[in-house]
Amino acid sequence: MLTKICKLARIAGRSIMKFYYTNKKINFVYKIDQSPITNADKISHQIIKSGLTDISPNIPILSEEDSKTYCKSWNIYWLVDPLDGTKEFLKKNGEFTVNISLIEYGKPVLGVIYAPFFNILYYAFNQQAWKIDEKGYKKEISVVHSKQPLFVISRSHLNSKLNIFLEKIKFYKLKELGSSLKFCYVADGQAQFYPRFGNTYIWDTAAGHAIVNAAGGSVKIYGTNIDLDYSLSTRKSLINPYFLVSS
Known part of the structure; x- marks a missing residue:
């Protein structure tokens, strides 16, 4: 399942990049919380929602772009930000991501973050975390301490x-x-x-x-x-x- 989620994040990321590289002006509106939303957010949301439904039809989905249709009784659910960093996307500095996570009883047990501009994928499951860089090289990652953090x-x-x-x-x-x-x-x-x-x-x-x-x-x-x-x-x-x- 983790492999499928990583692939889904990449597909959503590619859809975002089509908007990113367009010569046309990217239209956006502000939501109630004053955060912007674009067509790229909406398309990514639809791709991820459809993909997760195919992968795990019995697990509900809570997405930023569909955040009013959830139940407090959900103990296991997908939690999605289809385009995290919409402001950075609009500034075109590349610092935006696709975020997909699986929540079980309040804990995030699986996480996938894809940065499509940099073509870098981070993912974690079962207390192991990995990074696949822009050249496709995969390595396990861990935190590093520093005297000058x-x-x-x-x-x-x-x-x-x-x-x-x-x-x-x-x-x-x-x-x-x-x-x-x-x-x-x-x-x-x-x-x-x-x-x-x-x-x-x-x-x-x-x-x-x-x-x-x-x-x-x-x-x-x-x-x-x-x-x-x-x-x-x-x-x-x-x-x-x-x-x-x-x-």
Whole structure:
């Protein structure tokens, strides 16, 4: 099944790149939360929804582009962000991804992240994480510690809380990065921390969470030792609390 999910993410990614490379202006509208949505988001959603239904017809799907049609009683479900980093997609800087994860009783047990512009695939299952680079080379990945850690931060969501957090740290390096690639950087040892002090939704984090966990890292609610949780039955909303991804 994991192989099929990886293939599905690549197919969705190829559909996104057709829009990315078009000479025509990409039309978009803003949703209620002021995040943009394009035709690329919608087409990717349809491809993934159809593919997952064929692969596992008995497992329900919660996607960012169809987020009102879920049941709190779902214990096992697919969680999908068809185009994570739509702002980066519109800026055409390449830092956007396709995210697919499988949730079982609040835990992300499978995660696939595909960055179509870079043609890099990250995936994890059963406490193992891998990366397939643009040349097709596959390797198992794990977190790496550093005395001068690299913090990856959101390119589009900088705020004062982040500045206060960083003021407490003496020696560090900083890199701005879009989408769930921040999780991937921690998972494969390129970075050590990803602090987030702003709104994210569960589809933004689940696939990256699975990959970081399998690579030996953690995704904790900020200031606690509690993992981000994806149980629909206990949630008041689909928005995550602030969190810290660590190697």
